[in-house]
Amino acid sequence: MAGAIIENMSTKKLVIVGVILLLFQAFSFMVGGLIAPSPTTAVHYLATKCVDSVRHHQSNKWFMPWGPNQCDKIRDLEEAMSRKIEANNIVFAVHIPLPNKEMSPWFQFMLVILQFDIAFKMYNQIEDGAMATIDVGLAYRDDTLSEWTEMAHSIEQRKLSCNFTTSKTYENEGRYYECDLLPFMELGSVAHKYYLLNIRLPVSERKKVNVGIGEVKDIRLVGIHQNGGFTKVWFAMKTFLTPSILIIMVWYWRRITLMTRPPVLLEKVIFALGMCMTFINIPVEWFSVGFNWTWMLLFGDIRQGIFYAMLLSFWIIFCGEHLMDEMKRNHFSVYWKQVGPIVFGSFCLFIFDMCERCGLNTHRHTHTHTAVHGLFLTCCFSTRGVQLKNPFYSIWASDVGTELAMAFIIVAGICACLYFLFLCFMVFQVFRNISGKRSCLPAMTKARRLIYEGLIFRFKFLMLVTLTCAAMTVIFFIISQVNEGHWHWGDYTVQVNSAFFTGIYGMWNLYVFAIMFLYAPSHKRYGEQQSSGDAGASGEDVQLTTTITHVDGPTELYKMTGKEAQE
Amino acid sequence: MFSETFLRMIYLGCFLLFFGLTHSIPSYPIWWSLAVGHQYSSLGSQPILCGSIPGLVPKQLRFCRNYVEIMPSVAEGVKIGIQECQHQFRGRRWNCTTINDKAIFGPVLDKATRESAFVHAIASAGVAFAVTRSCAEGSATICGCDTRHKGPPGEGWKWGGCSEDVEFGSMVSREFADARENRPDARSAMNRHNNEAGRTSLNDNMFLKCKCHGLSGSCEVKTCWWSQPDFRVIGDYMKDKYDSASEMVVEKHKESRGWVETLRPRYTFFKPPTERDLVYYESSPNFCEPNPETGSFGTRDRACNLTSHGIDGCDLLCCGRGHNTRTEKRKEKCHCIFHWCCYVSCQECVRVYDVHTCK
Numbered sequence: 001m002a003g004a005i006i007e008n009m010s011t012k013k014l015v016i017v018g019v020i021l022l023l024f025q026a027f028s029f030m031v032g033g034l035i036a037p038s039p040t041t042a043v044h045y046l047a048t049k050c051v052d053s054v055r056h057h058q059s060n061k062w063f064m065p066w067g068p069n070q071c072d073k074i075r076d077l078e079e080a081m082s083r084k085i086e087a088n089n090i091v092f093a094v095h096i097p098l099p100n101k102e103m104s105p106w107f108q109f110m111l112v113i114l115q116f117d118i119a120f121k122m123y124n125q126i127e128d129g130a131m132a133t134i135d136v137g138l139a140y141r142d143d144t145l146s147e148w149t150e151m152a153h154s155i156e157q158r159k160l161s162c163n164f165t166t167s168k169t170y171e172n173e174g175r176y177y178e179c180d181l182l183p184f185m186e187l188g189s190v191a192h193k194y195y196l197l198n199i200r201l202p203v204s205e206r207k208k209v210n211v212g213i214g215e216v217k218d219i220r221l222v223g224i225h226q227n228g229g230f231t232k233v234w235f236a237m238k239t240f241l242t243p244s245i246l247i248i249m250v251w252y253w254r255r256i257t258l259m260t261r262p263p264v265l266l267e268k269v270i271f272a273l274g275m276c277m278t279f280i281n282i283p284v285e286w287f288s289v290g291f292n293w294t295w296m297l298l299f300g301d302i303r304q305g306i307f308y309a310m311l312l313s314f315w316i317i318f319c320g321e322h323l324m325d326e327m328k329r330n331h332f333s334v335y336w337k338q339v340g341p342i343v344f345g346s347f348c349l350f351i352f353d354m355c356e357r358c359g360l361n362t363h364r365h366t367h368t369h370t371a372v373h374g375l376f377l378t379c380c381f382s383t384r385g386v387q388l389k390n391p392f393y394s395i396w397a398s399d400v401g402t403e404l405a406m407a408f409i410i411v412a413g414i415c416a417c418l419y420f421l422f423l424c425f426m427v428f429q430v431f432r433n434i435s436g437k438r439s440c441l442p443a444m445t446k447a448r449r450l451i452y453e454g455l456i457f458r459f460k461f462l463m464l465v466t467l468t469c470a471a472m473t474v475i476f477f478i479i480s481q482v483n484e485g486h487w488h489w490g491d492y493t494v495q496v497n498s499a500f501f502t503g504i505y506g507m508w509n510l511y512v513f514a515i516m517f518l519y520a521p522s523h524k525r526y527g528e529q530q531s532s533g534d535a536g537a538s539g540e541d542v543q544l545t546t547t548i549t550h551v552d553g554p555t556e557l558y559k560m561t562g563k564e565a566q567e
Numbered sequence: 568m569f570s571e572t573f574l575r576m577i578y579l580g581c582f583l584l585f586f587g588l589t590h591s592i593p594s595y596p597i598w599w600s601l602a603v604g605h606q607y608s609s610l611g612s613q614p615i616l617c618g619s620i621p622g623l624v625p626k627q628l629r630f631c632r633n634y635v636e637i638m639p640s641v642a643e644g645v646k647i648g649i650q651e652c653q654h655q656f657r658g659r660r661w662n663c664t665t666i667n668d669k670a671i672f673g674p675v676l677d678k679a680t681r682e683s684a685f686v687h688a689i690a691s692a693g694v695a696f697a698v699t700r701s702c703a704e705g706s707a708t709i710c711g712c713d714t715r716h717k718g719p720p721g722e723g724w725k726w727g728g729c730s731e732d733v734e735f736g737s738m739v740s741r742e743f744a745d746a747r748e749n750r751p752d753a754r755s756a757m758n759r760h761n762n763e764a765g766r767t768s769l770n771d772n773m774f775l776k777c778k779c780h781g782l783s784g785s786c787e788v789k790t791c792w793w794s795q796p797d798f799r800v801i802g803d804y805m806k807d808k809y810d811s812a813s814e815m816v817v818e819k820h821k822e823s824r825g826w827v828e829t830l831r832p833r834y835t836f837f838k839p840p841t842e843r844d845l846v847y848y849e850s851s852p853n854f855c856e857p858n859p860e861t862g863s864f865g866t867r868d869r870a871c872n873l874t875s876h877g878i879d880g881c882d883l884l885c886c887g888r889g890h891n892t893r894t895e896k897r898k899e900k901c902h903c904i905f906h907w908c909c910y911v912s913c914q915e916c917v918r919v920y921d922v923h924t925c926k
Contacts, residue, residue: 037727042778042792044732046703066705077908087908099708101724111780117797124905174654176797181778203906211906220703224778224790229726304782353782481789 006461006518007454017517021510028237028506033499036233040226047092047199047219049074051085062139062148063198065093077217087210092199092219102193105289106228109297112197114184117218118177120164126177127212130160135200136392138185140192148196154392158182159399160213177214181222183394188294190225197221230498231285237502238283241509245281249274252516259521265330266321269314270515276310277512279303301353309346311508312419313339315466319426322459324433324452338422345415352408356395430459458519469511476500596747597622599671599690601638602645615639626746634709634739640701641694641743648693651802652686655809658879660854660866660886675862679757680852684845685809687758688765691744692801695766699736699795710735733773733793737766753817753828753848760830760846767843768804772796805845813840815848855886866925873923885925895922 006014048065051072063071071093074080080090096110097103103110114134118126134156139148162177185197199219203210253271256263263271280303288296316338321330332339395401434456441449480500598620601607615638617623617631631638652663661682666673676683702710710732723729744762748755773793781787815830830846832839840846852858857865871881871890881890897920900913 039788040790041728042790043728044703044792044794045705046700048704048706080908081910085908086910087906090908095705097724098702098705098710101729104725106725111778113778121905123903175799181776201908203908203910205906215905216908222776222778222792224780227727301782349782477787481786 003454003522004458004519005522006458008522009518017514021514024510025503025507028510029499029503031233031237031506032502033494033496035229036495036498036502037227037229038495039230039497039501040224043097043223043225045094045096045098045221045223047094047197047221049077049080050091050093051080051083052089052091060150062137062196063091063093064196065095066099067095067144077215087201087203090200092197092201094197094199094219094221096195096197096223103190103195103225104193104228105189105191106231107190107225108231108285108288109226110185110187110190110195111183111224112185113222113224114158114182115220115222116160116162116179116182116213116216117220118160118162118179118214119173119217120168120175120177121173121215122168122170124215125168125212126160126162126214130212130214131157132160132213132216133157133202133209135202136185137198138391139196139198140194141196142193144194151195152391154390156184156392157398158184162214176217183396184221185391186297186394187391188297189288189292191292230501233498233502235283235285237505238281238285241506242278242281242283245274245278245509245513248513248516249278252520255520255523258523264321265332266317266519267521269317270519273310273314273512274516276307277509280307281509298353302350305346305350305353309342312342312423315423316342316419316426318459318462319423319430322430322455323426324430324437324455338419338426341415341418341422345412345419348408348412348415352395352405352412355401356405427463434459461518462515465511465514469507472507473504476504596690596744597671598627599645599649601642602649603665603671607642607646615642622747624747627743630743630746634707637698637701637707637709637739640697640707641739643701644694644697644740645690646693647697647798648686648690651693651798651805652689654799655802655806658872658875658877658884660878660884661851661863662869664864673862674860678851678861679754679847679849681809681812681845681847682851684757684761684812684847685805687761688768688808688845689802689805690765691740691762692765692769692805693798694744695733695736695740695769696795696798696801697736698739699732702732702735733770733795737770740766751822751825751827753830756828756830757815757846757848760840760842764808764843764845765805768808769795769801771843772800772804808843808845812845812847813837814850815840815846817848853886855888869925871923871925873921881923881925888926890923890925892921892923895920 009017048071050063050065051074052061052063053072065071065073071091074083074085074090077090096112116132136156137153138151140151141148160179160182162179164172164175164177166172166175201210201213201216205211249271252274256267256271284299285296287293313335317332317335320335320338395405437452437456441452444452477500480497600621615631615635617628617635617638620631623631649663649665653665656663661675663672663682663686665671672686676686698707698710701707740762745759748758748762773795775791776794777789777791779786779789781789814833816833818829818831820827820829830848833848852861852863854863855866857863857867866884866886867888869884871884872879873881873890873892876882878884897918899916899918900911901916903911903913905911
C-alpha cells in the first residue's frame with residue numbers, strides 16, 4: 001500500500017482534485033436544495049364516522065367517507081347516542097388520499113400514524129394501561145369506479161398512553177387528553193391509487209374489550225409518504241453515481257493487479273468499501289415503480305447497514321495499518337476485537353429491522369419464548385416468501401415486542417460505544433507513534449524518512465477528510481432537525497432537508513471516490529526509488545514499500561540510528 | 568329564565584327599532600345566524616342556498632357560490648366559536664347568550680366593546696379551525712393543494728405534496744369573514760384587527776408533532792406536521808387576551824379616498840397591542856340591569872356560586888343586589904358505567920341542591 005498516489009501528487013494537482021470534488025459536493029447539495037421538494041409529506045386525515053345500519057358481518061362492505069357512494073354519516077357521538085347506535089356499528093372511514101388526488105408508486109412507502117381525540121370526563125376516565133382494540137380493514141382500488149379489493153384485515157391492539165395536563169375537575173371536562181402517537185400501519189410500496197381504511201372500535205363488556213378507553217371523540221390519522229419529486233431526484237442521483245463509483249473501482253483494481261506483489265489488507269478493504277458503496281448506489285428502486293415489491297424498505301435498510309458497517313470497519317483497519325509499531329498486522333483476523341462489535345451491532349439492528357419492517361404477529365404468542373422464536377425464525381420468510389403480510393403490525397405495539405426492540409437497540413448502542421472507544425484509542429495510539437517518529441525522522445535514511453513521512457501524511461490527510469465529512473454530516477443533521485421547527489414559516493426557496501439527504505449522500509460517495517483514487521498504489525514511486533537511497537538501505541526499503549505493516553518498529557530504528565551514529 | 572320569551576320580544580323589538588333607525592349595516596355579521604337555530608340544524612340535510620343567508624356582502628356571496636362545499640364548515644366554525652364563548656363566559660355577568668336566529672347576540676355587539684372584540688376573534692378562529700378540520704376529513708375538494716403548482720392537476724401533489732391545510736383554513740376565514748370589514752370606519756378596523764388576532768392565535772397554538780422513520784426507526788429521516796390544538800386551548804388563550812385587551816381611541820385622517828378612521832392606543836404607557844391582542848374603543852355596559860339599548864340582559868335569576876369570590880360569586884354576579892336561595896331536588900344519573908360509544912348505563916339518584924339565584 002505504500003506509495004499511494006496521494007504522496008506522489010504535486011500540491012497543485014491535489015488542490016485541483018480537491019476543488020473538483022468540492023464542486024461536485026456543492027452540486028449535490030444544490031440538487032437537493034433547489035430542485036427536489038421536501039423528502040416526505042405528512043397528510044392529516046380525520047376519520048368520518050359512518051353508521052353501519054345493517055351489519056350482517058359482511059366483510060365486503062366498505063364505507064366511503066365522501067364521494068358518490070358515501071356512507072350514512074353522523075356529525076358527532078352525541079348524535080349516535082340519541083340515535084341509539086351501538087359502538088360496533090360505528091365505522092371510522094378514511095380514504096387515502098384526500099379528494100381529487102391519487103397515490104403513486106413514486107411515493108415508495110406509506111406510514112400511517114394513529115391518534116385518538118379522547119375527551120376528559122370525570123366519570124369516564126382512561127384507565128391505567130388501557131388498551132384500545134381496533135378492528136381495521138384496508139382496501140384498495142385503482143380507479144374511482146371499481147369495487148374495493150381487500151388488502152388486509154386485522155384486529156390490532158394499541159396501548160393508550162395519555163395524560164391529562166390540567167387538574168381533573170368538572171371544570172375541565174371536555175378537554176382532550178394528550179396522547180402519544182400510535183404506530184398504525186406501514187406499507188412498503190404504494191402500488192395502488194386509492195386506499196380505504198375502515199376502523200371499528202368494538203366494545204365487549206364481557207371480554208373487557210375497549211372498556212375504560214375514555215370518551216373517544218375522533219380518530220385522526222397522519223399519512224407519511226416520500227414525495228414523488230424527491231424520489232425522482234434521488235433515483236437520478238443514484239443512477240449517476242453508480243457508474244462513477246464503478247469506473248473508479250475498476251480502475252483501482254486494475255492498478256492493484258498491475259503490481260507484482262499481492263494486494264495488502266488495506267487495499268482490499270478500500271476495494272470492499274467501494275463495493276459496498278456501489279451496492280448502495282445501484283438504483284434497484286427503479287423496479288419499485290413498476291413492480292409491487294414490498295420488501296424494498298427492508299432491502300434499502302440492509303444496504304445502508306452494510307455500508308455503514310463497512311465504513312466503520314475501514315476506519316479501524318486504516319488506523320491499525322498506520323499504527324507503525326512492531327506488530328505485524330495485514331490480516332483481517334487481527335481486528336476481530338474492533339470489528340466484532342460492528343458486526344454484532346449491525347446484526348442486532350438487522351434483526352430488529354427485520355421484525356419492525358415485516359408483518360409478524362408477535363402479540364398472538366403468549367409466551368415470551370414463542371415470541372422470541374417467532375421473531376428469529378419466521379420473521380419475514382413466511383409462506384409467501386418475503387412479503388409484508390400484515391401492514392398493521394408494529395413491534396412497538398406489544399410489550400414483548402417493545403422489550404425486544406429496546407434490547408436490540410441497547411445492544412447496538414453498546415456496540416457503537418465500544419467501537420468508538422476502540423477507534424479513539426487507536427487514533428490516539430497513531431498520533432502518539434507519529435510524534436515519537438517525528439523526533440527520529442531527521443536521523444533516518446532518506447528512503448525510510450520518505451516512507452514515514454508518506455505514512456504520516458496519508459494518515460493525517462484521511463483523518464482530516466474523515467473528520468470533515470463526519471462533522472459535516474453531524475452539522476447538517478442538526479440543521480435539518482432544528483429546521484423542522486421552522487419550515488411552517490419558511491419560504492419555498494431552499495429545502496434544507498432534501499439538501500441534507502442528497503448532499504450527505506453525495507459527500508460519502510465522493511469520500512469513497514477520493515479514497516479509491518488517492519490511495520491507489522502509485523507506479524511513479526518505484527522508478528524514483530531505484531535511483532535514490534544508499535545501497536545498504538535499499539534492500540530493506542523494497543521490503544518496506546511492499547506493505548506498510550512490515551515497517552520495522554523502534555528496535556530497528558534504534559539500530560539504524562545507532563549505525564548511523566557509528567558512521 | 569322565567570320570562571325569557573317576554574324579554575326576547577322586548578329585545579327583538581328594540582333591536583329592530585335600532586336597526587331601522589340607523590339604516591346601516593349592523594356592526595356585527597348577521598351571517599353568523601348560520602350557526603344558530605334551525606339554519607344550523609338543517610345544514611347536514613339540505614344544500615346551502617347562498618342567497619338565503621342573511622347579511623352577506625357581494626364578495627361573500629360570490630365566495631359562498633364558488634365554494635359552497637366549505638360553507639357548512641364555515642357555519643360549524645362560527646358555531647364552535649359561539650360555544651366556546653359561552654363556555655369561557657359561563658360564570659360572568661355577560662355570558663355570551665344568543666337570542667335567536669335573526670338577532671344572534673342582540674345589540675350587545677353593536678358597540679365596539681371588549682365583548683365584541685372577543686366574539687369576533689373567536690368566531691374567525693373557529694372558522695379557520697373548522698375549515699382545516701373538514702379539509703382533513705376530505706369533505707371539501709379545494710383544500711390544501713392550491714393551484715400555484717404548474718402542470719396538470721394532481722402533479723403538484725405527486726411531486727411535492729400539498730401545502731398545509733391550516734393555511735387554507737386561515738385563508739378562508741380571512742376571505743370570508745373579513746370581506747365585509749372593508750369600510751374606512753373605526754369599527755371595521757377594529758373587526759379586522761380582532762379577526763386577524765383570532766386567526767393568529769390559532770396559528771400560534773398549533774403544535775408540531777414528529778415521527779422518526781429512518782434506518783431502524785432512527786431520526787435520520789424525520790417527518791413533522793402541525794396539529795391543531797383542542798379548541799378549548801384557543802378559547803383559554805383568547806380569554807386571556809380578552810382580559811388584557813387594549814383600549815384604543817379613534818383617529819380621523821384625511822386621505823385621497825375621503826376620511827379614514829384608524830385606531831391608536833389610548834394609553835401610551837402601556838405596551839401597544841400586538842397582532843395577537845384584542846382591541847376595543849368603547850367601554851362595556853356593566854350588564855347588571857336589563858337594558859334593551861345596550862343588549863344587556865341583567866343578571867336577575869342567574870345562578871351564582873355562594874362560595875366563590877370571583878366574578879361567578881354571588882356578590883359580584885348579582886351586582887350587590889343579593890341573592891335568593893332555594894333547595895331543589897334533582898333526579899340525577901349516578902353510578903354510571905360508560906361504554907365507549909353511545910351507551911351509558913346509569914342508576915337514578917335524587918340529590919338535594921341549594922340553588923342561589925340573583926335578586
